[in-house]
Amino acid sequence: MKQTLKQLQNLKGNTRISMLTAYNCPVARSIEQAGVPIILVGDSVGMVEMGFSSTRDVTMEHMVYHIGAVRRGAPNTHIIGDLPHLSYESVEDAVSNAKKLVAAGADSVKLEGPYFDAVKAIVAEGIEVVAHTGLTPQKATSFKKVGKDAAEAEQILQDSVALQQAGAGMLVLEHIPAELGLKITQALTIPTIGIGAGGDTDGQVLVINDALGIGDYWPPFSKQYAHVTETISQVCAKYRQEVENKQFP
Numbered sequence: 001m002k003q004t005l006k007q008l009q010n011l012k013g014n015t016r017i018s019m020l021t022a023y024n025c026p027v028a029r030s031i032e033q034a035g036v037p038i039i040l041v042g043d044s045v046g047m048v049e050m051g052f053s054s055t056r057d058v059t060m061e062h063m064v065y066h067i068g069a070v071r072r073g074a075p076n077t078h079i080i081g082d083l084p085h086l087s088y089e090s091v092e093d094a095v096s097n098a099k100k101l102v103a104a105g106a107d108s109v110k111l112e113g114p115y116f117d118a119v120k121a122i123v124a125e126g127i128e129v130v131a132h133t134g135l136t137p138q139k140a141t142s143f144k145k146v147g148k149d150a151a152e153a154e155q156i157l158q159d160s161v162a163l164q165q166a167g168a169g170m171l172v173l174e175h176i177p178a179e180l181g182l183k184i185t186q187a188l189t190i191p192t193i194g195i196g197a198g199g200d201t202d203g204q205v206l207v208i209n210d211a212l213g214i215g216d217y218w219p220p221f222s223k224q225y226a227h228v229t230e231t232i233s234q235v236c237a238k239y240r241q242e243v244e245n246k247q248f249p
């Protein structure tokens with residue numbers, strides 16, 4: 001059954017939390033059937049599904065479209081919708097765009113970076129917020145691991161604590177050293193969800209296309225549980241052959 005972030009917070013310290021991204025209806029349906037408690041409709045859709053080279057090309061319109069499709073496939077799963085690049089620069093935009101993602105089918109919204117006032121304002125409207133620190137691709141100029149030096153690590157820790165204080169109900173930690181992932185996880189009462197953040201966060205998120213082996217590049221910290229791109233090529237080649245040879249229909 002669909003849980004709120006508040007309810008999912010009780011898992012911290014008890015059960016590790018799995019989260020997968022999804023962008024379309026049939027994949028969302030499979031994720032729900034597998035009992036994964038949280039689906040993230042990430043702006044990673046821009047890179048892994050839409051052919052853009054950055055998540056910065058993703059718009060509110062794109063997010064609304066994909067959130068709707070995922071909601072129709074997974075009516076009983078908590079869905080987090082990513083607020084896209086430049087959609088929360090002002091507190092007013094943050095609130096109105098968060099409302100649009102909820103209207104599209106999201107249960108909570110996620111934003112990147114130390115946008116404390118935006119988090120407070122969205123939470124004040126009764127919408128749960130997931131924060132995201134470490135590597136934040138909407139603003140990052142490189143995809144390298146962050147928080148390797150002590151000053152940067154301290155800043156990420158402080159931002160994490162302040163995001164919790166601002167009212168965030170969960171925190172995604174992307175591409176940071178495992179020790180920092182552990183330290184932040186111990187410092188917070190809300191669950192931390194890691195991606196390339198070591199094995200000691202409260203949960204993990206994986207991009208579904210990376211898990212399925214769809215695409216031609218997968219980050220080293222991801223895992224391929226299947227090789228669907230190969231399967232698609234094989235199916236297409238076989239189909240072509242059978243049509244040309246009059247084996248099908």
Ligand code: KIV
Nearest residue numbers: 021042043044172205
């Ligand atoms: O957009 C996304 O898929 C994300 C995850 C990588 C955390 O933000």
Ligand code: NA
Nearest residue numbers: 042043044082
């Ligand atoms: Na994202």
